[in-house]
Amino acid sequence: xxxxxxxxxxxxxxKFINATKESEELKxxxxxxxxxxxxxxxxxxxxxxxxPVDSFEVLIDxxxxxxxxxxxxLHYQQAKYFLSQQKHVLLEKPLTLDYKEACELAEIAEINDxxxxxxxxxxxxxxxxxxxxxxxxxxxxxxNFSMTQYSSRMEKVKQGIYDSVFDSKLGKGxxxxxxxxxxELAISLFGPVKEVKSMGLKxxxxxxxxxxxxxxxxxDVIVSITCSKAAKGKNYNEILSxxxxxxxxxxxxxxxxxxxxxxxxxASELFNENDDVNPFVYEIKSFSKMINENNFSLRNxxxxxxCETIRVLNLVExxxxxxxxxxxxx
Numbered sequence: 001x002x003x004x005x006x007x008x009x010x011x012x013x014x015k016f017i018n019a020t021k022e023s024e025e026l027k028x029x030x031x032x033x034x035x036x037x038x039x040x041x042x043x044x045x046x047x048x049x050x051x052p053v054d055s056f057e058v059l060i061d062x063x064x065x066x067x068x069x070x071x072x073x074l075h076y077q078q079a080k081y082f083l084s085q086q087k088h089v090l091l092e093k094p095l096t097l098d099y100k101e102a103c104e105l106a107e108i109a110e111i112n113d114x115x116x117x118x119x120x121x122x123x124x125x126x127x128x129x130x131x132x133x134x135x136x137x138x139x140x141x142x143x144n145f146s147m148t149q150y151s152s153r154m155e156k157v158k159q160g161i162y163d164s165v166f167d168s169k170l171g172k173g174x175x176x177x178x179x180x181x182x183x184e185l186a187i188s189l190f191g192p193v194k195e196v197k198s199m200g201l202k203x204x205x206x207x208x209x210x211x212x213x214x215x216x217x218x219x220d221v222i223v224s225i226t227c228s229k230a231a232k233g234k235n236y237n238e239i240l241s242x243x244x245x246x247x248x249x250x251x252x253x254x255x256x257x258x259x260x261x262x263x264x265x266x267a268s269e270l271f272n273e274n275d276d277v278n279p280f281v282y283e284i285k286s287f288s289k290m291i292n293e294n295n296f297s298l299r300n301x302x303x304x305x306x307c308e309t310i311r312v313l314n315l316v317e318x319x320x321x322x323x324x325x326x327x328x329x330x
Contacts, residue, residue: 002088002288005030005059007078008069009042012092016067016119017046019280025288030062060085065291067119068092072177073170076101079116083108088115090287094180095303097172099311106303115290115299117283118306122181122252123188124282127271131246134259134270135189138241143190143223145182147251148233157230162205165229173207174229175200175317182225182251183215183316184309189239190221193312198319213316246270253279 004026006013020028030051033039039052053059056078059066065088068078076096079089083105095118096102109116122128151157157166165171187193195216201209211227226233239246248257253273260267290298 002026002065002291003029003063004065004067004090005032005053005063006067006069007032007059008092009033009038010069013042013067013069014046015278016069016280016284017048019278019284022278022281023284023288025292026065026284028067030059032056032059056081060087064088065090065115065287069119071164071167071170072097072172073167076105079105080108083112083114083116086112086114088287088291090117090119090283092119093184094118094176094313095306095310097176097310099307099314102307102310106300106307109299109303110296113294113296115287115296117287117290117299117302119280119283120180120184120306121279121283122185122254123302123305124286125254125279126282127254127257128188130270131248131254131257132189134246135239138239138244138246138259140190140221140239140241140246142240143186143221144238144240145186145223145225145251146227146233146235146237147178147182148226148228148231148235149178150232151229154230157203157209160204162203162207166203166205166207168205168207171207172317173203173209174211174227175208175320176313178229179208179211179213179225179227179316180309180313182223182227183213183312184305185251186215186217186221186223186225187305187308187312190217190219190223192218192308193315194218196312196315196319198316199324200316200320202320208317208320211316211320215312 031039036054043050066082067090069092079091165177193215197214200211213225215223244261246259249255255273257270258267
């Protein structure tokens with residue numbers, strides 16, 4: 001049994017804990033919070049038999065692996081510390097906020113023979129393979145992805161309060177908290193990116209609010225992405241070729257997936273969602289299996305995708321800081 005400690009007391013950690021209760025390979029035995037009383041309350045509210053701690057040094061002695069769900073800006077330092085102590089790390093998305101730091105974490109994991117995995121759920125869903133196979137079959141050249149979700153923190157934002165994901169250092173807003181999903185999906189399906197174009201709307205503190213991005217992959221597939229934390233759209237997604245169109249909802253869970261061939265009137269269903277399954281169940285299976293089997297090749301494959309995603313997000317942010325051309329005649 002893999003003993004796991006958690007960092008963070010948010011709702012996402014509760015979902016992780018609930019999924020571990022279905023696992024025969026992994027068990028939460030320790031919960032960290034800067035406030036030990038809060039850790040105790042969190043353990044009680046989640047009906048856990050675990051030790052509350054307020055020190056990383058104590059946490060190290062209690063567990064084999066760490067699940068980190070702290071603010072984005074803390075991911076790098078915390079993951080680096082535990083990987084260097086030869087602990088396996090399941091790290092919430094995004095892996096880091098900086099490409100070089102992401103690559104460094106991957107190197108530390110390799111040096112210490114431990115597993116580092118980003119908690120990016122989509123590639124671990126069983127029906128992701130269905131989507132990947134369908135893409136291989138139809139040989140797409142275009143895709144349109146949409147990721148819009150009205151943030152529960154927008155009322156605070158309207159009052160000029162920028163905390164949590166909208167903090168300019170700890171979260172950076174939509175670009176790293178939400179755009180990460182469709183960008184990582186595009187890279188998982190179509191491979192590395194060779195060109196990035198982007199525009200965005202930012203808050204007064206510089207954090208992202210809305211993003212429009214165009215990616216050109218090394219495979220020559222072009223992906224257009226719309227992302228917003230200030231709106232709620234239908235979130236339809238399309239992958240197109242001259243043979244067929246794949247449609248689905250929700251870039252994270254791939255709901256209502258279908259394929260319609262160019263010369264046919266009706267679409268065929270590829271997958272319809274099962275809302276009863278906690279997506280963390282699949283992530284935990286992958287993470288524990290990699291640990292038990294020392295599957296470093298799968299670790300490296302997934303980390304290549306995660307690191308490439310951060311590289312692209314850094315380029316998106318850089319692009320948005322530049323003014324585009326608006327006059328070719330002068």
